[in-house]
Amino acid sequence: MLLIRILLTAAALPLLAAAAHAQAPYQFFYGNLHAHTGYSDGNQDSVATGSSTPLQSYQFAAASLHFDFLGISEHNHAQAGMRLADYARGRAQATQATTPSFVALHGTEWGIISGGGHMLVYGVNQLFGWEPGNYDVLVPRNDYQALMRQINRRPGAFALFAHPQTSDYGGLPSSAPFSPTADSALVGTPFRSGPANSANVTYSNPSTSTYESIYRAMLAKGYHVGISLDHDNHNTTFGRTTDARLVVLAPALTEAALLTALRARRFYASDDWNARLNFACNNEPIGSILRDPAAAAITVAYADPDNERATSITLMRGVPGSGIPAVPVATAAAGATALSYTDPATAGTAYYYVLVTQADGDRIVGSPIWYNRAAGLATVPAAPTLQLDVFPNPADPAQPVTLSYFLPAATPLTADVLDALGRSVLTLSASQFQPAGPHTLTVPTNTLPPGLYTIRVLAAGTLTHRKLVIGQ
Numbered sequence: 001m002l003l004i005r006i007l008l009t010a011a012a013l014p015l016l017a018a019a020a021h022a023q024a025p026y027q028f029f030y031g032n033l034h035a036h037t038g039y040s041d042g043n044q045d046s047v048a049t050g051s052s053t054p055l056q057s058y059q060f061a062a063a064s065l066h067f068d069f070l071g072i073s074e075h076n077h078a079q080a081g082m083r084l085a086d087y088a089r090g091r092a093q094a095t096q097a098t099t100p101s102f103v104a105l106h107g108t109e110w111g112i113i114s115g116g117g118h119m120l121v122y123g124v125n126q127l128f129g130w131e132p133g134n135y136d137v138l139v140p141r142n143d144y145q146a147l148m149r150q151i152n153r154r155p156g157a158f159a160l161f162a163h164p165q166t167s168d169y170g171g172l173p174s175s176a177p178f179s180p181t182a183d184s185a186l187v188g189t190p191f192r193s194g195p196a197n198s199a200n201v202t203y204s205n206p207s208t209s210t211y212e213s214i215y216r217a218m219l220a221k222g223y224h225v226g227i228s229l230d231h232d233n234h235n236t237t238f239g240r241t242t243d244a245r246l247v248v249l250a251p252a253l254t255e256a257a258l259l260t261a262l263r264a265r266r267f268y269a270s271d272d273w274n275a276r277l278n279f280a281c282n283n284e285p286i287g288s289i290l291r292d293p294a295a296a297a298i299t300v301a302y303a304d305p306d307n308e309r310a311t312s313i314t315l316m317r318g319v320p321g322s323g324i325p326a327v328p329v330a331t332a333a334a335g336a337t338a339l340s341y342t343d344p345a346t347a348g349t350a351y352y353y354v355l356v357t358q359a360d361g362d363r364i365v366g367s368p369i370w371y372n373r374a375a376g377l378a379t380v381p382a383a384p385t386l387q388l389d390v391f392p393n394p395a396d397p398a399q400p401v402t403l404s405y406f407l408p409a410a411t412p413l414t415a416d417v418l419d420a421l422g423r424s425v426l427t428l429s430a431s432q433f434q435p436a437g438p439h440t441l442t443v444p445t446n447t448l449p450p451g452l453y454t455i456r457v458l459a460a461g462t463l464t465h466r467k468l469v470i471g472q
C-alpha cells in the first residue's frame with residue numbers, strides 16, 4: 001500500500017507542485033451505473049427513438065454533456081425481459097462502445113423488488129440467475145447472501161444497493177445483524193435514484209428522492225459503503241434526465257480504472273454535473289480504510305468549474321458499529337472552498353464524510369474514509385473477520401478449490417492445509433504481505449489424496465479455520 005502510494009506520488013510530482021495534496025493522480029469522471037435498455041425493460045420509447053440496444057444506448061450516452069461513463073444494469077431475469085443470449089451481447093456491445101473519451105460498463109440489476117430488493121452487480125461477466133436456462137451461474141431467487149458470496153469469490157466484483165428500502169436484502173439496512181459477507185460484497189448505496197420513467201432529455205428532471213438515511217444507517221451499523229447516485233433510465237435518456245452524477249476518482253478513463261475505483265469506494269454523489277470534491281485523511285483519498293498511530297488529519301477541497309459557490313461544507317463523523325448515525329464535527333463558512341480538521345481522538349475507529357450544499361441548493365454527498373488510530377503496530381487490533389470462503393466444498397480432485405477472503409487492512413498472511421491428523425501438508429501463502437481488499441488463493445486439490453482437511457489462515461494475528469472435503 002505504502003509502495004503504491006509512493007509510486008503514484010512520484011509519478012504525479014509535476015502536478016503536485018501546483019496541488020494542495022497527494023490526490024493529484026486522480027481525475028474526476030461523471031456518470032451513472034443504473035440504466036436499462038431493450039435487453040431488459042428499458043428503451044421503452046424505442047418506437048419514437050429507434051434505440052433498443054445497449055450499443056445504441058451507450059452511443060447516445062457518449063454524446064450527453066458531462067457524462068464520461070454509463071453502466072447498463074439490465075434486470076437479471078426473464079420476468080423483466082432478460083435473456084441469457086442478450087446478456088452476452090450486451091457485454092460485447094459495452095466493449096464496442098468504449099472509446100478514449102467514454103467508458104461503457106456492463107452490469108446487472110439483480111433480484112425482485114417484492115422478493116427483497118434490487119442490487120446492482122458489477123465486475124462480473126456472468127449472468128447470475130435462477131431461471132432454468134437463463135443464467136451462467138445459479139444464484140437462488142431472493143437469496144442475497146448467496147448473491148454476495150458469489151461476488152466475494154470474484155476479486156474485483158462488487159454490489160451496490162438500488163433504490164433501497166429499510167426492509168430490503170433481508171433487512172440489511174435495519175433489523176439484520178452485521179453481515180461480513182455483505183460488507184465484503186457491497187461498495188455503495190445511492191443518495192438518489194431516478195426518476196426511472198422520465199422521458200426528459202434536457203437535464204431538467206432531477207430526482208428529489210433521497211436514500212441518505214439508508215447510507216447513514218449502514219455506516220452506523222459498521223458497513224464500509226460509499227454513496228452513489230442512480231438515474232435508473234427506462235427510456236432513451238442516458239445522462240440527460242438530470243445533471244446529477246455519480247462521480248468517480250480514477251487515474252484514467254478506462255473500464256479497468258473505473259471498476260478498480262468503484263471497488264475501492266473512490267466515488268461520491270453530486271447533484272451538480274461537474275463539482276469536484278477532494279477529500280483526504282493523512283493524504284489518502286475518499287473511500288480509504290486506514291490504520292495509523294498518527295492523529296486523523298482531514299482535508300477537504302471543493303471546486304466547481306462553473307464557479308458555483310458552496311453555501312456550506314460540513315464534515316460528518318461517526319463510529320462504525322455504534323448504531324448511532326454520524327454528526328457534524330466541522331463546518332466551513334459560506335463561500336469557503338476548503339476545510340481541515342484534526343480529530344482529537346487518541347484511539348479508536350471513526351469514519352468521516354463530507355456534505356456540500358451549493359448556492360442553487362444542489363447537494364454533494366461524499367463517501368467516507370475510515371480511520372483506526374492505533375497506538376502502534378504491535379497493539380493494532382486483529383482484523384475483525386476474514387470472511388473466508390472455500391469453494392467448491394466438498395471438492396473433486398480434478399477441480400482446484402478457491403479460497404476467497406477479504407482483508408480490511410493490509411497484513412502478512414499465512415495459509416496452509418492440514419490433514420486429518422493436524423499436520424501441515426500444503427503451504428498456500430508463507431507470510432506474504434497482502435494489501436487490503438478481496439483476495440483469492442487456489443488449492444491444487446490434485447496433489448492431495450481424498451479425505452478431510454482443514455484450511456488454516458493466519459492474518460493480522462488471528463487464526464481462521466475451514467474444513468475442506470476432497471472426494472474420491
Ligand SMILES: [Zn+2]
Nearest residue numbers: 109118162163
Ligand atoms: Zn430497480
Ligand SMILES: [Zn+2]
Nearest residue numbers: 034036109232
Ligand atoms: Zn433499474
